[in-house]
Amino acid sequence: xxxxxSAVPQQVRIALGERSYDIQIGAGLLGAPAAWQGLPAxxxxxxxxNTTVAPLYAARLRESLTAHYGTVHEVVLPDGEEHKDWxxxxxxxxxxxxxxxxxxxxxxxxxxxxxxxxxxxxxASYMRGVPFVQVPTTLLAQVDSSVGGKTAINHPxxxxxxxxxYQPARVVCDLDTLKTLPPRELSAGLAEVIKYGPIADxxxxxxxxxxxxxxxxREPAALAHxxxxxxxxxxxVVGQDERESGLRAILNFGHTFGHAIxxxxxxxxxxxGEAVGCGMVMALNLSRRLGxxxxxxxxxxxxxxxxxxxxxxxxxxxxxxxxxxxxxxxKAEAGQIRFVVIERPGQAAVRSAPDDVVRAVLADCTR
Amino acid sequence: xxxxxSAVPQQVRIALGERSYDIQIGAGLLGAPAAWQGLPAxxxxxxxxNTTVAPLYAARLRESLTAHYGTVHEVVLPDGEEHKDWxxxxxxxxxxxxxxxxxxxxxxxxxxxxxxxxxxxxxASYMRGVPFVQVPTTLLAQVDSSVGGKTAINHPxxxxxxxxxYQPARVVCDLDTLKTLPPRELSAGLAEVIKYGPIADxxxxxxxxxxxxxxxxREPAALAHxxxxxxxxxxxVVGQDERESGLRAILNFGHTFGHAIxxxxxxxxxxxGEAVGCGMVMALNLSRRLGxxxxxxxxxxxxxxxxxxxxxxxxxxxxxxxxxxxxxxxKAEAGQIRFVVIERPGQAAVRSAPDDVVRAVLADCTR
Numbered sequence: 195x196x197x198x199x200s201a202v203p204q205q206v207r208i209a210l211g212e213r214s215y216d217i218q219i220g221a222g223l224l225g226a227p228a229a230w231q232g233l234p235a236x237x238x239x240x241x242x243x244n245t246t247v248a249p250l251y252a253a254r255l256r257e258s259l260t261a262h263y264g265t266v267h268e269v270v271l272p273d274g275e276e277h278k279d280w281x282x283x284x285x286x287x288x289x290x291x292x293x294x295x296x297x298x299x300x301x302x303x304x305x306x307x308x309x310x311x312x313x314x315x316x317x318a319s320y321m322r323g324v325p326f327v328q329v330p331t332t333l334l335a336q337v338d339s340s341v342g343g344k345t346a347i348n349h350p351x352x353x354x355x356x357x358x359x360y361q362p363a364r365v366v367c368d369l370d371t372l373k374t375l376p377p378r379e380l381s382a383g384l385a386e387v388i389k390y391g392p393i394a395d396x397x398x399x400x401x402x403x404x405x406x407x408x409x410x411x412r413e414p415a416a417l418a419h420x421x422x423x424x425x426x427x428x429x430x431v432v433g434q435d436e437r438e439s440g441l442r443a444i445l446n447f448g449h450t451f452g453h454a455i456x457x458x459x460x461x462x463x464x465x466x467g468e469a470v471g472c473g474m475v476m477a478l479n480l481s482r483r484l485g486x487x488x489x490x491x492x493x494x495x496x497x498x499x500x501x502x503x504x505x506x507x508x509x510x511x512x513x514x515x516x517x518x519x520x521x522x523x524x525k526a527e528a529g530q531i532r533f534v535v536i537e538r539p540g541q542a543a544v545r546s547a548p549d550d551v552v553r554a555v556l557a558d559c560t561r
Numbered sequence: 562x563x564x565x566x567s568a569v570p571q572q573v574r575i576a577l578g579e580r581s582y583d584i585q586i587g588a589g590l591l592g593a594p595a596a597w598q599g600l601p602a603x604x605x606x607x608x609x610x611n612t613t614v615a616p617l618y619a620a621r622l623r624e625s626l627t628a629h630y631g632t633v634h635e636v637v638l639p640d641g642e643e644h645k646d647w648x649x650x651x652x653x654x655x656x657x658x659x660x661x662x663x664x665x666x667x668x669x670x671x672x673x674x675x676x677x678x679x680x681x682x683x684x685a686s687y688m689r690g691v692p693f694v695q696v697p698t699t700l701l702a703q704v705d706s707s708v709g710g711k712t713a714i715n716h717p718x719x720x721x722x723x724x725x726x727y728q729p730a731r732v733v734c735d736l737d738t739l740k741t742l743p744p745r746e747l748s749a750g751l752a753e754v755i756k757y758g759p760i761a762d763x764x765x766x767x768x769x770x771x772x773x774x775x776x777x778x779r780e781p782a783a784l785a786h787x788x789x790x791x792x793x794x795x796x797x798v799v800g801q802d803e804r805e806s807g808l809r810a811i812l813n814f815g816h817t818f819g820h821a822i823x824x825x826x827x828x829x830x831x832x833x834g835e836a837v838g839c840g841m842v843m844a845l846n847l848s849r850r851l852g853x854x855x856x857x858x859x860x861x862x863x864x865x866x867x868x869x870x871x872x873x874x875x876x877x878x879x880x881x882x883x884x885x886x887x888x889x890x891x892k893a894e895a896g897q898i899r900f901v902v903i904e905r906p907g908q909a910a911v912r913s914a915p916d917d918v919v920r921a922v923l924a925d926c927t928r
Binding site for chain 2: 284287296297322323345346349356358521
């Protein structure tokens with residue numbers, strides 16, 4: 195399947211009635227006037243970014259926004275998952291209030307998943323809701339976290355435990371920002387790209403296998419296609435189940451094990467995408483042990499995860515620690531852990547599993 | 562108009578499509594099985610209350626809930642508006658997580674407006690949303706804050722600045738709980754009852770004038786009618802404008818001045834209802850100065866506020882301090898304060914006003 199070139203901006207629509215919005219995907223969008231037209235009007239905007247992204251891209255975004263907002267404020271958060279907490283969230287509220295921002299103020303989340311999740315939750319909560327725009331600058335955020343309206347912060351006892359479903363007014367994915375991404379973060383984003391294959395689209399899995407080296411080399415056409423197809427699949431799922439009452443949970447493939455790795459090691463030790471990559475390997479092992487997929491499929495996806503530069507062996511936290519961490523996962527019900535498994539290649543489901551089987555998975559996949 | 566007796570439980574419906582719910586009003590509802598049937602199913606419930614209310618009513622509520630939930634947890638917050646902050650909100654999240662509460666857990670807000678606002682925001686945010694039930698035990702919460710889905714906490718720089726629109730699954734108003742209310746808090750609740758007259762219903766204002774002494778004496782039939790009619794008016798307004806894009810703002814009559822009093826003196830110094838009572842006097846003075854109502858009407862409502870046991874003279878914070886506090890009100894836009902004024906008796910509107918006129922109001926109404 196030939197991938198389109200990145201020079202042509204593309205749009206993916208998230209259809210959610212009056213909360214519908216577009217994802218714009220293309221090279222150079224930060225400085226492209228068309229990307230910033232037609233957003234909610236206000237006297238002021240606030241760009242929320244972090245110490246890593248601000249020196250690279252904040253000036254370009256602010257320049258584009260100056261045409262639309264009388265004042266463009268900025269708040270720069272410390273970088274990293276370990277800062278995805280109340281204290282850092284409050285920096286956004288402090289900035290909004292000290293600058294006298296009213297309830298029409300538009301927030302722009304410029305950065306990766308952590309910035310997007312925090313700016314989104316701040317937008318959901320400030321004066322009970324102001325508009326916001328996602329401007330993801332990492333592959334992970336472009337293909338997953340900036341799309342669909344999940345916002346949250348972490349609690350010491352669990353990841354993303356405090357948050358809101360709150361849709362952005364637009365998502366603008368400037369593919370050029372991926373050029374400055376550290377290799378480890380590019381791989382972390384590829385974990386969420388790979389995810390869409392086993393859960394929803396085997397043709398896409400074939401395409402990723404054929405193009406994973408081009409993706410690791412950051413070939414623009416390959417990245418453009420990966421971002422667009424990932425957003426299309428996510429748009430379809432979110433359009434059917436905005437608040438995760440059913441289907442949407444399949445997007446958490448690899449995340450139950452992954453969240454346990456992140457929490458067990460301390461947030462920020464592994465990148466979220468690294469934990470998800472390894473978590474998918476574990477979830478595939480579980481799916482095979484439950485008799486849903488064969489060993490060849492497990493090996494195939496595991497090999498692809500490894501080729502993307504991701505870990506396929508989890509840290510040895512001890513099986514009981516994994517189990518207790520997974521019991522506070524948001525999908526758990528009445529103390530029972532619920533896993534996203536692959537029912538058959540291209541289709542996922544949510545299931546519980548006997549603790550003994552989970553222990554066998556952990557024995558296979560951690561060291 | 563004869564008021565119904567409190568022995569007959571009454572229902573008021575909040576019509577908001579799939580988010581519709583009932584307000585149940587009656588004596589003895591805490592222990593009435595019918596009040597607790599048909600709520601969302603879950604293995605666990607969490608009663609959120611405070612140090613004042615817990616010893617009075619928590620056991621009775623928990624007993625009623627035990628029939629429906631396997632486990633009924635409880636978290637007791639410190640009492641008072643000065644605790645309506647992040648730190649106290651986190652006590653709810655800590656309790657939910659340490660008890661392993663999943664995303665079906667139902668929260669019950671047992672207490673006044675502060676407990677309801679905080680438990681409601683915790684419910685809106687925990688795992689991105691769990692169901693909650695309002696069980697208001699103060700007159701103010703029964704006639705106003707528990708109805709309509711406004712939840713929030715305060716920020717040092719402004720009241721209710723961080724929150725969500727999040728509707729409860731039900732509101733249960735047990736009129737018996739008003740028997741233990743301190744007189745100052747009863748008066749504070751009457752401020753919000755009186756409010757509904759000038760903004761929406763002159764017949765109700767007539768009724769309050771005729772019954773204010775009975776209300777202060779807590780005659781059950783009078784309280785029952787006051788709560789029911791207040792909820793009916795609020796239901797009608799909220800049903801038309803859930804997220805306060807227009808009409809709903811009239812419910813903030815007295816609140817712009819009132820919030821400035823609360824913030825200027827420090828939260829908790831005056832009760833919210835006391836500040837609203839005095840704020841209504843100020844807003845009426847402003848309405849008269851803008852040529853909207855006559856002095857007789859201003860005097861009439863001011864006298865009623867005084868008869869309810871509420872302050873009608875504001876603290877002397879200085880006009881500039883009032884103005885700067887009011888500029889961070891949520892209704893302000895582009896730095897311009899927006900006041901709820903009485904356009905004519907029984908009808909309110911939102912307007913800005915020249916600073917000089919506001920200074921004249923403050924000169925009249927503060928000392």
